[in-house]
Amino acid sequence: MNKKPSDEVVMAWVYLLKAQNAAMGHVEAMFKKGGLPPFSWYDVLWELEKEDAVGLRQFQLEERLLVSQYGLSRLLTRIEKAEYVERLPCSEDGRGHRVVITRPGKKIRAKMWEVYSQAINTAVGDRLSDKQCEQLKRLLANLVD
C-alpha cells in the first residue's frame, strides 16, 4: 500500500511548478523582447565558451545540460546554422566531433547574458534576499538526484 503525500508535500510541488512557470515566463519574455535567440541556446554557448578553443564532445555537453541526446543533436544543428558553433571532426573518435563556439557565438552569448542576468533579477533577485536565495537553493538541491 502506498502512502499519500502530505498537504505540505503537494503544495511544495504545486509551487515548484508555479514558480518555475512564472520565472521562466519572465526570462523568455525578456529574451523575445530583446530579439535574441531562444533561451536554450544560452547554456550551450556558455558551456562551450568556458572550454574555449578545445570545445566539448556532444556527450559531454549532454552531461552538463538539461537536454536529451536527440534534443541536443538538433539544438546544435540549429545553433550551427546560425554560425555560433562549429562541429569539428574529432581525430581520436571518428563517431563524433568536437563542438566549439565561434567568435560571433561569444559575441551573442555576452549579449544574451546582459538580458538574461536582468531577467534573473526580475524573476528572482528582486523577490528574494541573498539569504533567502541561499536557503531556496539548499532546499531545491535535495530534489536533484
Added chain:
Amino acid sequence: MNKKPSDEVVMAWVYLLKAQNAAMGHVEAMFKKGGLPPFSWYDVLWELEKEDAVGLRQFQLEERLLVSQYGLSRLLTRIEKAEYVERLPCSEDGRGHRVVITRPGKKIRAKMWEVYSQAINTAVGDRLSDKQCEQLKRLLANLVD
C-alpha cells in the same frame, strides 16, 4: 546601468531549473510507465471534477491552470477526443461552452492520481520533511506574481 545578479540569486535560479527538471522527470516517467495520458491532462480533469456537473468555461479553466489560451483549446480537443470531457453548448453565451468531465474522465483522473501522488512522493516527499516543504513553498510563493 543595470545591476548584476548576485551569485546567490543565480544559483537559486539554476537550482530552480534543475529541481523542476528532475522532479518533472520523475513524474513523467511514472506516468508513462503507467500507460497514462500525458501529465497535463490531470490538472484539467481535476479542476473540472471539482465543479462536477456544472463544469467550467474555457476562460475560467485558463485562469486556474498554467496554460495558454490556444494551448488549452487544443488540449481540450485532445481530451475530448478521448471522451474524458465534453464541451456543452452554453445558453448564456453563444461564443463558448461549458466544459464538463465525463464519468470515464473521473475514472481516469482517479487512476492518474494514484500514480501522480506516488510520483510526488518520489520527487519531493521522500526528499524533504513537511517543515522543509512548507519553507520551500513559502520561498517559491515569492516568485509567483
Added chain:
DNA sequence: TCAATATATATGCAACTGCATATAATTGGT
C-alpha cells in the same frame, strides 16, 4: 582477427507549442 556488443550521433514521424490571425458572439456608446 572477427563477431558481438556498446557508444556517439542523427533522423523520420507524430505529437505538441507559440505566434499570428480568424471566426463568432457580446457589449457599449451614440
Added chain:
DNA sequence: ACCAATTATATGCAGTTGCATATATATTGA
C-alpha cells in the same frame, strides 16, 4: 437599433520535442 470595440474560442503554419530507430565507429572477448 447600429456599428465599433471587446471577449471567447479556434486554427494554419512553422518550429520544437519525444520516441523509436538508424548509422557509423569503437571496444571487447574468444
